[in-house]
Amino acid sequence: MTRRSISKRAAVVTVAVLVTAGTVTAGVGTAGGEGRPGKREIARLFDGWNAALRTGDAETVADRYAKDAVLLPTLSNQVRTDRAGIVDYMEHFLQNKPVGKKVETHINVLDADSALDAGVYQFTLTDHDTGETRVVKARYTYEYEKRGGEWLIVNHHSSAMPEG
Secondary structure, eight states, X not given: OOHHHHHHHHHHHHHOOOOOTTOTTTTOOSOOOTTOOOHHHHHHHHHHHHHHHHTTOHHHHHTTXXXXXXXXXXXXXXXXXXXXXXXXXHHHHHTTOOEEEEEEEEEEEEETTEEEEEEEEEEEEEOTTTOOEEEEEEEEEXXXXXXXXXXXXEEEEEEEOTTO
C-alpha cells in the first residue's frame, strides 16, 4: 500500500460526515470508470453480508471478511482481529436473528481494489428466549478490498447510536 493511498483513505475517513437520515442511495451511481467498481456494486456488498447473516451460520458470515480483518462490533466491547474472534462474535450476534437494513449510505470508491461504505443502519433483533424484538440503530463503516478477485471486508466498525 502506498503512502498516497494511506493518506487518501485517512482523508476519506476523516471527512466522512453523516448528514441526514433517509438518503439511502445518496451518491450511489453505477459507472466506476478507470477500472473502478461502481458505487452500486459496492453498495451490494452489504446485501451479500446481510444475506450471510440470514443463513444463521457464523462461518458463512466470517467468509465475507479478509483473514486480517478488524471488526469493531456493535454489541461487544471486544475488538476482533482474526477469523476466530469474528466467528465468536457472529455466533452470539446470530442468536438474535438479526435483520439489517441501511438507513443512510455514503460510498467512496478509492481505486479499482478498495472502497469505503459508511452510514447508518439498523438491525431488528429477536430475543432467543422471549421472542421479543427490538431495533438497534448504529453507525457503520465497511472498508472493502478486492483480493484474489473477491471483495472482502478488511475493516468493519459498527457502533450503536449514542441517543439510543
